[in-house]
Amino acid sequence: MKKHHRLMGVCIGACMALATLAAAHAAGQEKLKIGFMAELSGPQAALGQDMYDGFMLYLDRNGGKLGGREISVVKADSQLKPEVGVQLVESLTGRDDVPIIVGVTFSNVMLAVHPRVTQKKVFLIGTNAGPSQLAGKACSPYFFSTSWQNDQQAEVVGHYAASKGYKRVIAMVPNYQSGFDFVTGFKRYYKAPLLDEIYTPLSQQDFSAELTRIAASKPDAVFVFYPGGLGVNFLRQYQQAGLLGRIPVLSASTTDAINLPAQRESALGVITGTAWGPDLDNEANRAFVAGFEKKYGRIPSHYAAQSYDGAQLLDSALKKVGGRVEDKSVFMAALRQADFPSVRGAFRFGNNNFPVQDMHVFEVMKDARGRVTLKTIATPLKDHRDAYHAECPME
């Protein structure tokens, strides 16, 4: 008898929960749920946190609304594990029933979640990872990037390396999708054959063996891509090995605003390339940087900038459709117009929903307040389109 009572209790509880859910649904249309998926724990958590902070900065400034509609953000931590990302997609699109997912820090996670999100006709706003497949054959009308295709960041650095006349260059990257994309992108504009290509496991923290190899082959420059804490380790070990200042470092996603406070002197003079830097001179950017520094007490990174743009993109598109995302084709068309003041200045989508934008080269220097930051030194690739857009069947 007792068992039955408990069973009944569970049933009643479940029914009540269902009832409240149904009630919430009926009242509905008030708050729009958006999933925000990023690396929020583990060694690379700082990147995801900056993305989240950038997104929330815009949301807070807008009174918690996008396109006039109140937003509730469901945070999801993919832990840099593709399988966890896939599970999160299931719960975000299932239990939470979100029509939009924003974020995704790493390309291996992006590659795993992208088909699952877009096949469910849920909008995916990528604010960081841009693996080559998604820009080409695997492109989807439900996916929009407010960052770049991975190669683009390396392409501008490759262009710079070629213009400096470096003859012997070693590339060194983590052994995973983004690493391959970055080397491919670098080689697209730096035509001379590379002296060596070194691939290290994504979890490897100590680069002593590789740095010794580099010291032995005395190249003209080293091209690296080490995001997050890896970049801190790499440059500090590079300095300790006595290589800093002797062999120039060209980088992508390595010396960003998250790493620079830890890298400090070990990053001075390092070259990097991407679409956005804190000193870009436009009104939207000045407001973004000042607001970010005021709210979080640090210089924003490109992760934050891209996510801020992601929020601006959603805001502009939701405004156009009066906050209604239910009519997917109308909302899709509104997103494609990218009608917002990007912090990077000019911004528009190509046929594959990846940005067509200026790509800049930055050097790590000290700012007026003695903080180590990025300064724009050149803009070699203007109105730059990714290399894969022709493979994407979308018009």
Next chain:
Amino acid sequence: MNAQLIATQVLNGLQLGILLFLMSAGLTLVFGIMNFVNLAHGSLYMMGAYLAAAMLGAFDSFLLALLLAVPATILIGLAVDRLVLAGLYSRDHLDQVLATFGLILVFNEIVRFAWGPAPVYINVPQVLSGTVDLFGFPYPAYRFAIIAVGLAAGLALYALINRTRVGMLIRAGAADAEMVGAMGVNIRLLNALIFGLGAGLAGLAGVMAGPILSVQPGMGEPVLVLTLVVIVTGGIGSIRGAFYGALLVGLIDTLGRAFLPAVFDALASKAFAQAAGPAVASMLIYLLMALVLAMRPHGLFPVRHA
């Protein structure tokens, strides 16, 4: 490839091996004597590094940070042992794995809360910031310091275990813990001592690694995997096994990463070498472990059971 390059890479391997030895000496004792699987050992390493960073911020002296952070890690270890793990010693390994895995998450959250998610910076002490010229090859002075400190700690540990009464009990405990308890030794106290010793060594490893690696949440997990490989290869419960196992893993891992790509390059096409070289290099230590386990299931230097 020349003699200097090989010598430098051997030093790199030694340095990694020494660091792994500090980690594995403590873990192997806890595992071998208390029969306890402590996955949170890497968290103690992380705490050592974070505490050193905090002390360095407060006192601006690396030596002082080292001297304070290691005892502080021992205290954390003892507290964890008493408060959390004491009730788990009699449980089976799965419970211990689950509980200590939970501890990893807790420790990661604690440091994230206290220090934020971004990496924290530890300066290399000024005197060791340069490089030492090694027959025309610059070698970071600080990495020499790691080798020296690790060897000194290893010697002290050797003396403790082989020359003192406590050491005798530890050795006896590794061979037959039940019998030692039956002979009237306070096993609880011995366990606490061993756990504290292990925590201190992990903390020392964390402090020494701090200036090379970024001090960040989760930094304990990658090193824990290597540490487990070391103690399984060397023989669970054996300090000697931990020492030789650590050097072996350090050397094979480093030399593999340094020279395998070139070897593949000489044997096969460039494209294949670039794909296979790093993949095989990162597998080498696991292959070593599998090989050792296949030939000597108790590791290379198992504890002798009388």
